[in-house]
Amino acid sequence: xxxxxxRAPEPVLELAGITKDYGTADNPVPxxxxxxxxxxxxxxxxxxxASGSGKSTMxxxxxxxxxxxxxxxxxxxEDVATLDDEALSRLRKTKIGFVFQSFQLVSHLTxxxxxxxxxxxxxxxxKTRRQRSRALIEKVGLGHRxxxxxxxxxxxxxxxxxxxxxxxxxxxxxLADEPTGNLDSRTSKEIMKLFVELHEQGRTIVMITxxxxxxxxxxxRITLRxxxxxxxDGAAGxxxxxxxxxxxx
Numbered sequence: 001x002x003x004x005x006x007r008a009p010e011p012v013l014e015l016a017g018i019t020k021d022y023g024t025a026d027n028p029v030p031x032x033x034x035x036x037x038x039x040x041x042x043x044x045x046x047x048x049x050a051s052g053s054g055k056s057t058m059x060x061x062x063x064x065x066x067x068x069x070x071x072x073x074x075x076x077x078e079d080v081a082t083l084d085d086e087a088l089s090r091l092r093k094t095k096i097g098f099v100f101q102s103f104q105l106v107s108h109l110t111x112x113x114x115x116x117x118x119x120x121x122x123x124x125x126x127k128t129r130r131q132r133s134r135a136l137i138e139k140v141g142l143g144h145r146x147x148x149x150x151x152x153x154x155x156x157x158x159x160x161x162x163x164x165x166x167x168x169x170x171x172x173x174x175l176a177d178e179p180t181g182n183l184d185s186r187t188s189k190e191i192m193k194l195f196v197e198l199h200e201q202g203r204t205i206v207m208i209t210x211x212x213x214x215x216x217x218x219x220x221r222i223t224l225r226x227x228x229x230x231x232x233d234g235a236a237g238x239x240x241x242x243x244x245x246x247x248x249x
Contacts, residue, residue: 009041011074012172012204013062018071020057020227031057032068033227039173039206044199046207046215049224058224059208063096063175064088076172093121097166097174101181103158105150105165111137112146115165122169136164140194156187163194167203174198176207180214192217 015037021028032054039045049055060066061073064080073080076095083091092098105114115133124132137146140160150158159179166174176195180188188211196217199205207218215221223231 009043010077011038012041012043012076013037013039013206014072014074015061016072018061018068018073020054020061020066021069028069031227032061034071035224035227035229037222037229039204041172041204042199042202044195044203044205044207044217044219046209046218046221047224048209048212048215048221049230051210053224054227055208055210055224057227059175059177062173062206063098064092093118094169095172097169097171099159099162099166099174099176099179101178103150103155103162103182105158105161107150110147110149111142111153111161111164114150114161115168118165118169132168133164136167137161140164154187155183156190159183159187159191160194163191163198167198172204174203174205176205176209178209178211179207180209180211188214 015035018032018035018037019030020032021030023029035054035058047055047058057066061068064075067081075091078091080088080091106117109117112130112133115137116129119129119132134146137143140163142157142160142164145153145157145161150161153161159182163179166176179195180191183191192214195205195207199219205218207214209215221231221233222229223233
C-alpha cells in the first residue's frame with residue numbers, strides 16, 4: 001500500500017463476469033456464475049459460503065492456480081488471461097503470498113529455511129534472504145524458533161511460520177485458505193489477531209473461510225451461494241479477535 005498522502009488506493013485484483021465450468025463442452029457443470037469482485041490496496045476481505053458454493057474454485061482462480069472459463073481477471077493491473085503457464089508461475093511467486101490450512105511447511109527444513117524458500121527460488125542473495133526472513137520471523141513472534149523444525153512446533157507456531165513465508169517476497173496480495181482450520185479456538189484467535197495487525201500495517205488480504213467468527217474480523221465479507229455473490233457486507237471490521245467466536249476443529 002502506497003504511503004503517498006492523498007493517493008486513492010488502486011485495485012490489487014479485479015474480477016469481471018468470471019465463470020468456471022467443469023465437465024465437458026457438451027455437458028458443462030457450472031461452478032462460478034458471473035462473479036464480479038474488486039479488492040483495493042490495503043483491503044481485508046473474507047469470502048464465505050457453504051460447501052459447494054464455489055469458494056475453493058474462487059481460491060484457485062484468485063491464486064492463478066486455475067483459469068476461468070470466461071470473464072476477466074486482472075491482478076495488479078495485469079490481465080491474467082494473456083499469460084502463459086510460465087508467466088503465471090512467476091506472477092504467483094512474486095505477487096501472491098499463500099497461507100494454507102495445512103501450513104505446507106517442508107518438514108526437514110528449519111523455520112528460517114522454510115521462510116527463506118520463496119527468496120531462494122527468486123535467487124535473492126543469501127545475506128538478503130537471511131535478513132528479510134529473520135525480520136519477519138521476529139515480527140510473527142517466532143524469534144525463539146529460528147532453528148526449529150516444523151515437527152517441534154505447535155500448530156499456531158507452524159501457521160505463524162507459514163504467514164512469515166507468505167510475506168517474505170513482499171507480495172501485493174496475501175491469499176489465505178482456511179488459515180485457522182487446523183487450530184483450536186484459542187490459537188485461532190491469536191492467528192486472527194496477527195491478520196488484523198497485518199491489515200493495519202497496510203497488507204491486502206483475501207481470506208477464504210467457512211468460519212463466520214473468523215470472517216467477522218475482515219473489513220468486508222463476501223458471501224458466495226451457488227457460484228454467485230449473494231451478499232456483500234462492508235462493515236468496518238469492528239469485531240475484535242478476542243470477542244469473536246471461532247470454530248474449534
